[in-house]
Amino acid sequence: MNLSELLNKYMRGQITIDYLQRQISVNSIEEVGNNLAKLDIGREARKEIPEVILANRKEYKDILDISLTAIKRNGQIVVSKVPREYLRRFQADIGKRGFGIELGRNSNTFLITENDNSSYKKRIRGKIGILAAGTSDIGVAEEARLMAKAMRCMTFESYDVGIAGIHRLFKALQEIVSNSVGAIVVVAGMEGAMASVVSAIVNVPVIGVPTSVGYGFGSDGVAALASMLQTCAFGLAVVNIDNGIGAGAFAALVANNVSKRPHKVRILGSETKHI
Numbered sequence: 001m002n003l004s005e006l007l008n009k010y011m012r013g014q015i016t017i018d019y020l021q022r023q024i025s026v027n028s029i030e031e032v033g034n035n036l037a038k039l040d041i042g043r044e045a046r047k048e049i050p051e052v053i054l055a056n057r058k059e060y061k062d063i064l065d066i067s068l069t070a071i072k073r074n075g076q077i078v079v080s081k082v083p084r085e086y087l088r089r090f091q092a093d094i095g096k097r098g099f100g101i102e103l104g105r106n107s108n109t110f111l112i113t114e115n116d117n118s119s120y121k122k123r124i125r126g127k128i129g130i131l132a133a134g135t136s137d138i139g140v141a142e143e144a145r146l147m148a149k150a151m152r153c154m155t156f157e158s159y160d161v162g163i164a165g166i167h168r169l170f171k172a173l174q175e176i177v178s179n180s181v182g183a184i185v186v187v188a189g190m191e192g193a194m195a196s197v198v199s200a201i202v203n204v205p206v207i208g209v210p211t212s213v214g215y216g217f218g219s220d221g222v223a224a225l226a227s228m229l230q231t232c233a234f235g236l237a238v239v240n241i242d243n244g245i246g247a248g249a250f251a252a253l254v255a256n257n258v259s260k261r262p263h264k265v266r267i268l269g270s271e272t273k274h275i
Helices: 003-011 017-026 043-047 060-074 084-095 135-150 167-177 194-201 222-229 244-258
Strands: 029-032 037-040 052-054 076-080 099-103 110-114 127-132 154-159 183-188 206-210 236-238 264-267 270-273
Touching: 003 017, 052 060, 060 076, 060 084, 060 110, 076 135, 076 244, 084 099, 084 110, 110 135, 127 135, 127 167, 127 244, 135 154, 135 183, 135 206, 135 244, 154 167, 167 194, 183 194, 183 244, 194 206, 194 222, 194 236, 206 222, 206 244, 222 236
Parallel strands: 052 076, 127 154, 127 183, 183 206, 206 236
Antiparallel strands: 029 037, 076 110, 099 110, 264 270
């Protein structure tokens, strides 16, 4: 029974409000395969966050089946951390079915859309900036970018601007702030200090993403995560190691809400009005 039928029955007094609520809850989940996956198809309407498939440690056929079901149901899907050996095959299998597919730079995360999906073509809402400290961090930054794009955000990126050459950061940050962004994602490995630096000089929320780039003591992102968590710069929130998806979603939620009202963005005393 679809939603229209349920609502019509409720309006005619044939079912109670409690029954209607239970049916809506049940029908917001779509099962894939034989107890393979249960898609939260109502997530985007409920939270403004699209369905995301974590492909890591899944069999190829399962990744493809879940992705095809989700894209046909929701019009778009983010598929993150596809195993490297599946990248070309997955891209080809999705593309030959007529869907739009975008693979992030240096990344194994995809944004897939129905080419004729009108809801995906709605006007851009929020704006976010994305900074990657090093070239090795770009893949995680692109994961955040694709997630934000799926949530209708315009993104402004600048990569390889870490504090090993801190003079690179200020021009990049000035350009991002001049676009009146509602949030900034900072992706950094090694010691992860760039997130604190950025948070110390801007008046918008900063989301730090520690990456598993690094070696020796504190390797695999442990030092970067600890550094970001121990920051003394206010306005910095931190997600888990390599969690570009979580950072992109959080930044987009913030920016989309900010876009509903005028605001001013500042950096080191300068000021830019939001239009």
